[in-house]
Amino acid sequence: MAAISMPLAARAEYTLHQLAxxxxxxxxxxxxxVVFVIVFLVAVLVIALFINKKRSQAKGVGA
Known part of the structure; x- marks a missing residue:
């Protein structure tokens, strides 16, 4: 008896073919x-502004 069954080997070969x-x-x-990159950059900018605002309020500089 073979160590690897033929249906299993055929399925693995088909999977590799699909991936390739x-x-x-x-x-x-x-x-x-491009849209993903723009959305990511806007999100980073908004988060950075929010963090900066919180830090300045903690220092007592902001109103």
Whole structure:
């Protein structure tokens, strides 16, 4: 009896084939990537402003 059954080996080969044939989604959709980057940068900016405001209030500088 073989150590690896044929259906298991065939399934693994099919899975590797599916993974190998995938193309680059980000290359096909550059606009979506740009939107993700812009949203991320705006979120970082808002969080930084919020943290800066809290730090200045803790120091007693803000109103």
């Amino acid at each position: 044939k995938r193309d680059n989604w980000a290359e096909r959709e550059p606009g979506v990537i």
